[in-house]
Amino acid sequence: MIIGRFSLSRRKPLIEFPGIDPTARDWQQRVIANGGTVTLPTLKAVSDYIRAQKSSGLWSKKLYVHLPCGDQLAAAKVPQLVGAGSSVVTTFNIVEGDFVNTGATGGVKGNGLDKYWNFGWNPVTVGASLSNFTLSSYVRGTELVGTSRTILAVNGPSINLTQLAWAMVGTAEIGSVGAATTSEYAPTVNSAREGYLSVSTNGSRSQQYYVAGVATGTPVSATGAFFNGDFFVLAGNNNGTAGSFSTRYIRAIVISTGLSAAEQLTDYTIMQAFQTALGRQITP
Amino acid sequence: MTRLVVNPQQVDVINALLPSDTRVSAVRLTDNAFTLGADLLTDCDTPTDTYYEAREILHSLPQREITSEEILNQVVSDER
Numbered sequence: 115m116i117i118g119r120f121s122l123s124r125r126k127p128l129i130e131f132p133g134i135d136p137t138a139r140d141w142q143q144r145v146i147a148n149g150g151t152v153t154l155p156t157l158k159a160v161s162d163y164i165r166a167q168k169s170s171g172l173w174s175k176k177l178y179v180h181l182p183c184g185d186q187l188a189a190a191k192v193p194q195l196v197g198a199g200s201s202v203v204t205t206f207n208i209v210e211g212d213f214v215n216t217g218a219t220g221g222v223k224g225n226g227l228d229k230y231w232n233f234g235w236n237p238v239t240v241g242a243s244l245s246n247f248t249l250s251s252y253v254r255g256t257e258l259v260g261t262s263r264t265i266l267a268v269n270g271p272s273i274n275l276t277q278l279a280w281a282m283v284g285t286a287e288i289g290s291v292g293a294a295t296t297s298e299y300a301p302t303v304n305s306a307r308e309g310y311l312s313v314s315t316n317g318s319r320s321q322q323y324y325v326a327g328v329a330t331g332t333p334v335s336a337t338g339a340f341f342n343g344d345f346f347v348l349a350g351n352n353n354g355t356a357g358s359f360s361t362r363y364i365r366a367i368v369i370s371t372g373l374s375a376a377e378q379l380t381d382y383t384i385m386q387a388f389q390t391a392l393g394r395q396i397t398p
Numbered sequence: 399m400t401r402l403v404v405n406p407q408q409v410d411v412i413n414a415l416l417p418s419d420t421r422v423s424a425v426r427l428t429d430n431a432f433t434l435g436a437d438l439l440t441d442c443d444t445p446t447d448t449y450y451e452a453r454e455i456l457h458s459l460p461q462r463e464i465t466s467e468e469i470l471n472q473v474v475s476d477e478r
Contacts, residue, residue, distance in 0.1 A: 149446070187448060191419065202419045207434065209441040210448055227469065228425050228435060356423070357471075 135161040135168075141194045148202055150189030156215060159183070159391035160194060166384040172377060177242070178235055178369040182222050183392060187213045190222060193233065197369075200234030203347075206356070220394030221254060221363035222348070226263065230349035230356050235369065237268065237276060237340035244292045244340065248314040248373045250324075251278050251347075252366035252385055254396060256306035258285075264358040265311070266367060267350035272296070274341040277350060278311055279358065289313025289323045294338030302331045308362075309396035310382045316372030326398035327382025329375055365394055399466075401425070401433035402459040409434075415451040422449075426470045436461060 134142075138161035145152050152160075160181060167173040179195035180203070190213045191203045207228045214220050224230065237247075249266070257263040257280040267277030275293045280286075286301035291313060293299055300313055300321040312324040320333045341353075347367055349356040366385060373381060389395040404412075409424050409432070416422070424432040434456075442449035442456050449456060 200419070204419045204421060205448075206421045206423050207438070208448075209435075209437050211437065211440060225435070228423060 133161075134158065135164045137164045137168075137194070141192065144201065145184055145189045145192045148188050148192050150184050150186055150192065152184040152189055156183050156185075156392065159388050162391065163384060163388040164194065166387065167381075170380050170384065172370070172373075172381055172384070175248075175371045175373065175377075176368065177240070177371065178233070178367070180233065180367045181388060182213065182364065182366075183215055185215065186210060187222075190215070191231075198235060198240045200232075203231045203233040205229075205231045216392045217394060218254075219363065220389075220392055221252075221365040223363045224348035224360040226359045226361040228359065230359060231347050232344050232351075233347065233367070234344055236342065236344050238342040242340060242369075243371070244336070245315050245317060245319050246372035247276075247291050248312060248316075248368075248370040248378075249276065249278055249289065249291065250310065250312035250366070250368040250370070250381070250385075251364065252310045252389055252396075253308055253362045253364055254394070255362035256280075256308055257361060258306060262350075262358040263360045263362075264346075264348075264350035265360055265362065265364070266345050266347045267352075267358070268341050268343045268345045269350060269352060270341045271353050274338040275299075276340055276345075278313060279350065280360075287311065287323075289321065291315050291321050291336055292319075292338040292340050293321075293336045298334055298336045298338065300331060300334045309398055310366075310385050312373075312378060312381075314370075314373050314378065316374055322375075324378045324382075326386075327379035328398075329378070363394075365389055399464060400436040400461050401464050402436055402438065402456065403462050404432050404434050404459055406432060408455060408459070412449075412452040412455055415455070416449065417451070420448055422452075427464060427468045428470050429468070430470075431462075433462065433464065434459070 180193035
């Protein structure tokens with residue numbers, strides 16, 4: 115039954131807001147189908163993010179977009195752009211209290227022990243390009259600790275590493291796209307890194323690390339391949355086993371094709387506006 | 399920290415009860431005991447809770463205080 119702008123179903127009221135991007139409305143409906151809800155300010159923030167991505171020409175480069183947000187974990191588990199991933203991410207040991215929508219503790223928080231998720235995105239089955247690939251995540255928290263901690267990754271046993279992580283190799287924040295060995299990581303300096311972190315290849319196997327949309331560190335070429343497995347978040351998928359668990363807050367997971375330096379900056383600006391709308395931005 | 403003592407067969411039973419997008423996986427301790435986080439009990443008592451379908455078995459698990467030195471590794475359930 116539809117009354118004006120309000121459509122009522124047996125399970126939950128479906129409230130459609132005018133002026134919202136159709137892709138955001140589609141996400142809202144998938145949230146509701148998963149038993150979640152989303153308020154108008156959060157829906158508008160998602161809509162503004164998608165519209166800005168579309169108007170800048172970057173949306174067509176997106177392969178997967180997950181901005182965990184909404185009124186509860188059931189909403190936060192639904193990606194905005196599913197692509198070849200799962201329509202709802204599979205969480206391991208994560209409880210409702212691990213997710214907060216807005217503010218300084220916003221995002222999904224890991225515990226460095228057993229909490230992580232799998233979003234069903236395998237770069238091999240997707241057919242992703244090693245020389246045209248971007249892995250990005252918006253995180254709060256640094257992990258200057260004596261052990262590796264992973265934001266997201268898939269890799270074989272010490273080979274074919276595609277990831278964003280705090281790594282003990284050089285004790286640095288690192289990114290890689292099909293690194294054959296640990297010596298092929300693109301590291302930043304050994305200091306705290308949080309906010310929008312990204313590693314990108316754009317027309318070659320040269321990997322460039324970005325922090326807040328700005329190229330950081332020296333590019334490093336990789337010679338390995340993608341490992342045939344799904345990315346895990348808040349942990350690495352190490353040859354099928356979760357490990358190197360993170361304690362950070364995850365506020366976005368984005369996979370794109372290759373981005374230029376200018377596109378990285380635009381992508382960051384749009385992401386920063388979204389996180390700011392939810393009060394969970396990190397000042398660079 | 400407080401953990402729930404579990405065995406691998408119970409982990410599989412719990413996962414069989416849960417929706418396919420919700421899973422538990424156990425952490426193995428140095429004495430080869432397996433444990434789950436006690437915070438699962440904070441999210442299983444009402445029908446909209448994440449682990450509601452497994453509430454009975456979760457509440458039946460004994461609790462144990464462990465130290466970080468006792469943690470050996472994390473075990474992924476076969477149900478994944």
